[in-house]
Amino acid sequence: MTNLRYPELHSARLRLVSPAEASFDAATKLAGDDAPLFINAAEDAHAVWWSLATLIGHWQLRGYGMFVLLDRQSDEVLGMAGPWFPAGWPEPEVSYHLTENARGRGLASEAVQCILDWLFFDQKWDSVASLIEENNETSIKLAQRLGARPEQLIDHKMLGKVRIWRHAPQPNAAWADDKGPLQ
Amino acid sequence: MTLIPRLETERLILRAPSEADLNAEAEFFASDASRFVGGPLRRDETWRAIAMMLGHWMIRGYGFWGVEEKSTGVYVGHVGLWYPEAWPEAEIGWTLMSGFTGKGYATEAAQAARAHAYDVLGWDTAVSLIAPDNVGSRKVAERLGASHETDYDHPAYGTLQVWRHLGPTDLENGGMEAYA
Numbered sequence: 093m094t095n096l097r098y099p100e101l102h103s104a105r106l107r108l109v110s111p112a113e114a115s116f117d118a119a120t121k122l123a124g125d126d127a128p129l130f131i132n133a134a135e136d137a138h139a140v141w142w143s144l145a146t147l148i149g150h151w152q153l154r155g156y157g158m159f160v161l162l163d164r165q166s167d168e169v170l171g172m173a174g175p176w177f178p179a180g181w182p183e184p185e186v187s188y189h190l191t192e193n194a195r196g197r198g199l200a201s202e203a204v205q206c207i208l209d210w211l212f213f214d215q216k217w218d219s220v221a222s223l224i225e226e227n228n229e230t231s232i233k234l235a236q237r238l239g240a241r242p243e244q245l246i247d248h249k250m251l252g253k254v255r256i257w258r259h260a261p262q263p264n265a266a267w268a269d270d271k272g273p274l275q
Numbered sequence: 276m277t278l279i280p281r282l283e284t285e286r287l288i289l290r291a292p293s294e295a296d297l298n299a300e301a302e303f304f305a306s307d308a309s310r311f312v313g314g315p316l317r318r319d320e321t322w323r324a325i326a327m328m329l330g331h332w333m334i335r336g337y338g339f340w341g342v343e344e345k346s347t348g349v350y351v352g353h354v355g356l357w358y359p360e361a362w363p364e365a366e367i368g369w370t371l372m373s374g375f376t377g378k379g380y381a382t383e384a385a386q387a388a389r390a391h392a393y394d395v396l397g398w399d400t401a402v403s404l405i406a407p408d409n410v411g412s413r414k415v416a417e418r419l420g421a422s423h424e425t426d427y428d429h430p431a432y433g434t435l436q437v438w439r440h441l442g443p444t445d446l447e448n449g450g451m452e453a454y455a
Contacts, residue, residue: 112333119334123360138430141360148333149326153294178326179297180319250319 103206108159112151170194223254289340311409351375354384393443
C-alpha cells in the first residue's frame with residue numbers, strides 16, 4: 093500500500109480532516125465513549141466503530157471520502173461531509189451529517205461549499221451529485237443555495253426514491269484562496 | 276499512516292486487501308459457504324467489508340491480509356489479525372474462497388499472521404472465534420495447536436467457540452519460520 097497523504101481543508105469556521113489521516117485519532121474522536129453520535133446514530137456503539145472503519149477504508153479505496161468537520165477554534169467534532177461512492181451507489185455523492193448542536197448555524201453549507209471547491213478546483217471534477225429525498229426540504233434548500241440544479245428522480249435499490257441534484261463549478265463564484273487545501 | 280506489510284510463506288503472499296479482490300469475495304459472500312463468517316452479503320455489502328478491513332488496519336495497526344497463491348497470483352482469501360468492536364479479544368482469522376480449502380493454505384497463512392502478531396506486534400496470546408459447526412475452520416485451529424477454551428455470545432453472530440492459540444513461549448521457534 094502506498095504511503096498516501098490525505099487532504100486537510102479549511103473554511104472560515106471549520107477544519108476538515110480525513111479520518112484516514114494517521115495523525116487524527118479517529119477511533120477516540122468518532123467511536124470512543126464520549127464521541128458524538130452521528131454515524132448510524134440509531135445503531136449501537138459496535139456499529140459506529142464498524143462504520144468508521146468503513147469510512148476510512150473508502151478513502152483508501154477511492155482516494156476521497158467523508159471529511160470530519162472540526163471546529164477550527166475548539167477542535168470539537170461537528171459532523172462529517174464529503175464525496176461518498178461505495179459500490180452500488182449510482183454516482184459519487186456529496187453528503188453531510190451534523191451533530192445535534194452544530195445545526196442551524198450554516199455549517200453544513202460552509203462545509204459542502206469548501207468540499208465542492210476542493211473537488212472542482214483541486215481534484216478537477218466536472219460535477220458531483222447530491223441525492224436527496226423529495227421531502228427533505230432542508231437538504232434541498234442547501235443544494236439550491238449552493239447552486240445545484242435538479243435533475244431526474246430515480247428509484248434506486250439502496251437509496252429509494254431520490255432526486256439527483258447536480259453541483260457544478262459556478263462561473264462567477266469568488267473562490268477565496270483560504271478555502272483550498274493547505275498542501 | 277499504517278503501511279500494510281507484505282508477508283511471504285512457502286506457497287502464499289499476504290498483502291493489503293484490494294478492490295481487485297471484490298469479484299472473488301463477492302462470489303464467496305453470495306454463497307452458502309459464507310454463513311460461518313457473517314454471510315451471505317450482497318456485492319455492495321462485500322465492497323464495504325473490504326473497505327472496513329482497510330479501515331481496521333488504520334485504526335488498529337493490523338488487520339486482514341489478502342492472500343494470493345504465489346505460483347499463480349490467484350486470490351485465495353483473507354487471513355489476518357482481527358479485533359473490531361464487539362470482539363472479546365484480538366483474534367487470528369482465516370476465510371478461504373471456495374475451491375482453495377483443503378490445501379493447508381489457511382494453516383500456512385495463519386502461521387505467518389501468528390508470527391507477525393507475536394514477533395512484530397508483541398502479542399503474548401491470541402484466540403480464534405469459530406462458529407460451532409464450522410468443521411473445516413476447527414480443523415485449522417487444531418492443526419495450529421490451538422485448543423477450545425470457552426464460548427462467547429457475540430451480539431450479532433450468536434455463540435462462537437473461543438480457541439486459544441499456542442503462545443509465543445509455547446512455540447519452539449517463536450514463529451520465526453515466517454522470516455526464514
